[in-house]
Amino acid sequence: MAGAIDHGVPTHDAIGDVTDLLTASAGHAGVFEELLPLALWVADGDGRLVQWSLAAQDLLGHTPEQMLGRDAKQALVPEENHQLADRLAGSVRTGAAVVARLPVRHRDGTLVDMEMWHCPLADARGRTGMLAIAADTSAVEGMRDALAALEGLFEQSPVGLAMLGPDLRYLRVNEALARMHGVAVDDHVGRRVTDIAPGTAVLETVMRRVLDRGEAVVDYRYTSDGPDPALRRTWSCSYAPLLGGAGRRVGVIASLIDVTREQRAHLEAERARRRLALLAEAGAQMGSTLDLRQTAEEVVRVLVPRLADSADVQLLEEAVAPDETAASAHGVARRAAASFVDPRAPAEHLEVGMIMQVPPGSEYERIIDAGRPMNLYLDDVDRLIPGSESEPLRAYLYARVGSARLVPLVARGTVLGAVVVTRTRDREPFDDQDILLIDELVARAALNIDNARMYSHERDAALTLQRSLMDPCLPDVGGLELTGRYLPAGEHEVGGDWFDAIALPGGRTALVIGDVMGHGIHAAAVMGQLRTAVRTLARRGTAPDQVLRFLDAVVADLGENEMATCLYAVHDEASGHCLIASAGHPPPLVADRRGTVAFLDGAAGPPLGVGRQDWHVRHLNLEPGSLLLTYTDGLIESRGTDLEQGMHRLARAVHDPGLPLERICDDLLADLVPGAADDDVAVLLARALPR
Incomplete structure (x- = not known):
């Protein structure tokens, strides 16, 4: 690795500056140090080491103190490679730079395969020495492979x-x-x-x-x-x-x-999941009541805000009004429910209960008549909402609404009204799947609204029938002061509970209270038949137990599924004596003028319609000032209260029999039925007058 000076070799002064720079920066090679550590050493013309870098120390383990002055070939090159080292040195002496792979001896005796660059360099005496720059072959190959991989990755x-x-x-x-x-x-x-x-x-x-x-x-x-x-x-x-x-x-x-395609597929799947969840929730929420207004509100709660920013349910008066008023309500729509998320919506034009006249020949009328849903566009606003008074609403729609759909409420071939749903410009417009879901929800809502409408009509008819059959005005009779009340179950149920008082010859009075199983028009009609039969039998002077036998036959003739309870009593003005027979009815309560309260002893007989005619007559002496209270089971039975608990509550409620009967009756109902009743309630109160 030593050799003589050759012409053309850089002088020591010229290259020495470079060597000094390299030496000064040894171990601090910046990117090279980070990516590929390089060892550097210099041998003079005799092949002895005159410089040894810190990087060389790191790679080969030899310190500068151990290496300076030693023969480079003897210290670094294994003996079997000495001839190769001599040939490389000869090439360098000619002024050539030589690149080769050589094993180099580590301080611990192992050999390190190194990629080496040998350059001619003039020593201090002007002879040709050698600058060696070396890197661990494995590091070079790793860097080469990494660069190749990086290039391939970037390119392909x-x-x-x-x-x-x-x-x-x-x-x-x-x-x-x-x-x-x-x-x-x-x-x-x-x-x-x-x-x-x-x-x-x-x-x-x-x-x-x-x-x-x-x-x-x-x-x-x-x-x-x-x-x-x-x-x-x-x-x-x-x-x-x-x-x-x-x-x-x-x-x-x-x-x-x-990942646009995958993201859209994920979003679509998520939307589909939410739509299915909304359909399931709608099935649970909508139709939970037969009240028309509440049913319309359920539709709005399902649609807003998850599917739409607003929902407006408008019902045609002629579709939901009673038959006798439908003709006069042609072309009139009433807002049954509405919800608008946007606070800028003109509330004064969107109030629930507002009545709107559908303009004849308008786009709105044509859509309603056709019963086919459609998307609404800004061009439709003037045709759908005409009139100068609606200008604030039109201005709002132009400014804020980005997507809208009008869906007629059609059930069983009848158009009941329409639902208008919108989204503001801040939200994506309705897509095809949204439209399908909206139409499906409105179709379900239409059936629920129609059920509520028909039920409301049936209830009104039943209530009308019941009121026509049960005269609430009790007669003036001798020896008794009378009052009574009837309450239907809640706001929507009418049943077969009734009471009656019949003036009989000889100063006698028949008192009747009964309860037909079931609700609706049928129960009211059965009640009417029983009431008529009782009046007929009472006026013939039929004994209480015989009256119940005849009524049992009437109920049996109506069908095997019919059943009713009834209490029939006859009061004699002269003696104050009462004869009482009961067919499965709750026991009457008796309170004397001192406030002592008791229920009439003796088990009630079987209900009417079961075919067992073993009713017994009980005797009661009603003293002047005493109170006889008869009632149906709706007064004492409710959810969470059984019969015995209800009777105890009733007994406590009659605390002052001397109060006016109307006051006693009102207090009883306020105490025992403070809210909507679970069942029909009938109450008949009789107080004995002084003889």
């Missing part, structure tokens, strides 16, 4: 790849990322992400966090902005810190994958 990967410096400016991007951005590769270098894709400041924030914390971020989803949803793209962005020497963070490596 379909994934968008980029390297960014600590200032988050692009150092390198691949063609895939350039295509994603629509910007050439060269035009990326030196520019920031926001320069290439405006509106991506959030991505710079994420990358800055990666740099600051040294933690990778994987699969950060970013969706580009744009007025057209079809052109928006969704990216899966992953960032990792780019590490230099000693783990120093020198930049960011970024990968981007276009």
